[in-house]
Amino acid sequence: xxxxxxxxxxxxxxxxxxxxxxxxxxxxxxxxxxxxxxxxxxxxxxxxxxxxxxxxxxxxxxxxxxxxxxxxxxxxxxxxxxxxxxxxxxxxxxxxxxxxxxxxxxxxxxxxxxxxxxxxxxxxxxxxxxxxxxxxxxxxxxxxxxxxxxxxxxxxxxxxxxxxxxxxxxxxxxxxxxxxxxxxxxxxxxxxxxxxxxxxxxxxxxxxxxxxxxxxxxxxxxxxxxxxxxxxxxxxxxxxxxxxxxxxxxxxxxxxxxxxxxxxxxxxxxxxxxxxxxxxxx
Amino acid sequence: xxxxxxxxxxxxxxxxxxxxxxxxxxxxxxxxxxxxxxxxxxxxxxxxxxxxxxxxxxxxxxxxxxxxxxxxxxxxxxxxxxxxxxxxxxxxxxxxxxxxxxxxxxxxxxxxxxxxxxxxxxxxxxxxxxxxxxxxxxxxxxxxxxxxxxxxxxxxxxxxxxxxxxxxxxxxxxxxxxxxxxxxxxxxxxxxxxxxxxxxxxxxxxxxxxxxxxxxxxxxxxxxxxxxxxxxxxxxxxxxxxxxxxxxxxxxxxxxxxxxxxxxxxxxxxxxxxx
Numbered sequence: 001x002x003x004x005x006x007x008x009x010x011x012x013x014x015x016x017x018x019x020x021x022x023x024x025x026x027x028x029x030x031x032x033x034x035x036x037x038x039x040x041x042x043x044x045x046x047x048x049x050x051x052x053x054x055x056x057x058x059x060x061x062x063x064x065x066x067x068x069x070x071x072x073x074x075x076x077x078x079x080x081x082x083x084x085x086x087x088x089x090x091x092x093x094x095x096x097x098x099x100x101x102x103x104x105x106x107x108x109x110x111x112x113x114x115x116x117x118x119x120x121x122x123x124x125x126x127x128x129x130x131x132x133x134x135x136x137x138x139x140x141x142x143x144x145x146x147x148x149x150x151x152x153x154x155x156x157x158x159x160x161x162x163x164x165x166x167x168x169x170x171x172x173x174x175x176x177x178x179x180x181x182x183x184x185x186x187x188x189x190x191x192x193x194x195x196x197x198x199x200x201x202x203x204x205x206x207x208x209x210x211x212x213x214x215x216x217x218x219x220x221x222x223x224x225x226x227x228x229x230x231x232x233x234x235x236x237x238x239x240x241x242x243x244x245x246x247x248x249x250x251x252x253x254x255x256x257x258x259x260x261x262x263x264x265x266x267x268x269x270x271x272x273x274x275x276x277x278x279x280x281x282x
Numbered sequence: 283x284x285x286x287x288x289x290x291x292x293x294x295x296x297x298x299x300x301x302x303x304x305x306x307x308x309x310x311x312x313x314x315x316x317x318x319x320x321x322x323x324x325x326x327x328x329x330x331x332x333x334x335x336x337x338x339x340x341x342x343x344x345x346x347x348x349x350x351x352x353x354x355x356x357x358x359x360x361x362x363x364x365x366x367x368x369x370x371x372x373x374x375x376x377x378x379x380x381x382x383x384x385x386x387x388x389x390x391x392x393x394x395x396x397x398x399x400x401x402x403x404x405x406x407x408x409x410x411x412x413x414x415x416x417x418x419x420x421x422x423x424x425x426x427x428x429x430x431x432x433x434x435x436x437x438x439x440x441x442x443x444x445x446x447x448x449x450x451x452x453x454x455x456x457x458x459x460x461x462x463x464x465x466x467x468x469x470x471x472x473x474x475x476x477x478x479x480x481x482x483x484x485x486x487x488x489x490x491x492x493x494x495x496x497x498x499x500x501x502x503x504x505x506x507x508x509x510x511x512x513x514x515x516x517x518x519x520x521x522x523x524x525x526x527x528x529x530x531x532x533x534x535x536x537x538x539x540x541x542x543x544x545x546x547x548x549x550x551x552x553x554x555x556x557x
Contacts, residue, residue: 054437126474135431135475137460220436220461230460240463243350244438246357 029263032256039250045257051222053241053251060234060258062222066139067233067265069225070214071207073143078151078203085155087184090162102159108152117216120145125217132228137219140227145217146207154203161195162188197276205269209262211235234258317527319347321355321368322440323464324389324483325515328543329368329534336533343526351438359518365527366534370440370513382528384517384535387547390484390509391441392501394472394491399479401425403495410449412479415456420477433471433480434459441465444513445481483513485544506546515545 036045040058048059089101124144129136165188173183189196219230220240232240238255245251319329329347337345350358355367360379370389373381393409395401399420404412411417413432421427434455435442446455460475462468465483472478473490482488484501493501501509517531540547 121470129475133429135460135478137471215463216467220463221457221459223457229458240436240461241438243354244436246350246354246361246363248361249357 033260036253074146077147086158089159117213120217157199320364323349325368352440367518414453428477
């Protein structure tokens with residue numbers, strides 16, 4: 001009984017600490033963003049791509065567009081791999097090979113992002129350089145690195161969803177004379193739509209929030225959109241300029257504004273996820 | 283009701299700890315004294331290498347060393363977030379806190395290029411035009427027919443500031459430059475990217491890149507006094523800093539080992555000049 005009370009207290013303490021930390025982050029970022037908006041307005045920074053914080057130019061358009069472009073590119077590049085891996089793991093492999101396959105995918109989920117960035121420097125950047133004749137640093141390389149990063153996460157979620165499709169649906173389809181491919185496209189995938197959407201949103205979240213792997217290959221310039229020239233995202237610019245503008249300096253508020261935008265984008269993703277969950281239950 | 287009270291109590295304790303940045307006194311706390319050194323990454327290896335020697339004679343003092351760049355170090359010093367700033371730059375005029383400077387020496391900065399560009403020497407004007415993106419092919423300066431790719435550091439870098447002032451003058455770095463966060467990342471990028479040129483603090487082995495001569499001067503570690511492009515890494519301490527902090531700065535200024543880390547000096551150890 002006493003142990004139960006202690007356990008409950010520990011749990012509540014952990015929850016309280018979590019809430020306190022989260023509130024602290026939100027208050028600090030929100031206060032800085034508020035000061036920034038008060039001084040610079042809300043719309044101006046969002047439609048300008050001129051970023052020179054030491055000269056008080058705080059246009060973040062290039063970083064917002066960069067984040068969305070790199071994330072979108074990663075999702076497009078990852079999609080075929082995710083589909084292939086999840087279908088292989090869920091519908092083709094059975095028994096021990098299937099378990100080994102899932103373990104290997106899980107292992108790739110656990111690889112630190114700096115390792116993916118290193119891979120990007122060693123493989124993706126030279127590849128783009130050879131294919132395009134450019135320096136190789138830019139959103140295209142970043143998109144490739146992110147695609148490789150999100151494939152395992154997205155694949156595992158998709159794989160688990162595909163495995164949950166009732167066998168009666170599959171057998172019914174096959175029994176009516178549909179081929180394996182027709183069953184996959186017209187029965188299994190539509191039946192897994194809600195779970196796949198959730199996996200998709202988790203992958204978007206991971207791609208949008210990734211920093212170090214992207215920073216290593218993107219080039220670091222404030223440019224609205226060129227896939228083959230150096231660019232930047234919200235997260236990479238935050239990393240680059242944190243050193244330049246420590247807390248309680250005017251430019252730091254601009255970083256808080258950027259961080260707030262990231263948090264808003266993430267909050268929208270979480271909201272969408274909950275909507276998708278609701279759909280799947282309904 | 284009781285569980286709600288417990289929850290609110292736990293939240294209050296956790297919240298005060300997190301928001302105030304420390305735990306209540308009854309929760310116990312470290313008794314060690316802390317000194318924070320922050321700033322130029324070019325000095326970190328040297329400082330870390332000699333620090334254990336100082337710590338051995340100063341029991342109970344813990345020293346934390348962190349990078350971030352010269353600007354970050356100086357800002358942190360002004361805001362009392364750091365006790366010692368390492369910086370390749372002089373403190374900005376807007377810095378209201380009176381500080382004392384401990385010069386460590388000279389840190390040569392060299393222009394490094396991809397090995398196969400076919401050029402060994404640049405004039406100062408050519409170097410500036412290359413870094414500004416006005417020269418776009420090495421053929422324009424007598425080299426191979428290879429497009430120029432410029433590699434630079436973020437604005438927080440002291441080396442960047444030195445190159446801006448001494449080489450570029452009123453021009454700006456090319457907007458197409460690849461920005462790398464560290465000296466090592468610049469070295470790797472220059473080494474591997476055809477046509478690349480960037481600037482390096484001469485603290486690390488620089489093989490597999492071509493070190494360019496500037497005007498009539500070629501860089502050699504043995505003739506560092508003659509090399510015209512350099513930063514002056516220094517330690518900055520608030521004038522009102524505790525004795526221990528000043529003692530550490532004097533110690534760091536006096537170790538000849540810094541030459542092993544690319545910081546060359548000719549001043550008498552222990553000499554400090556006030557600002």
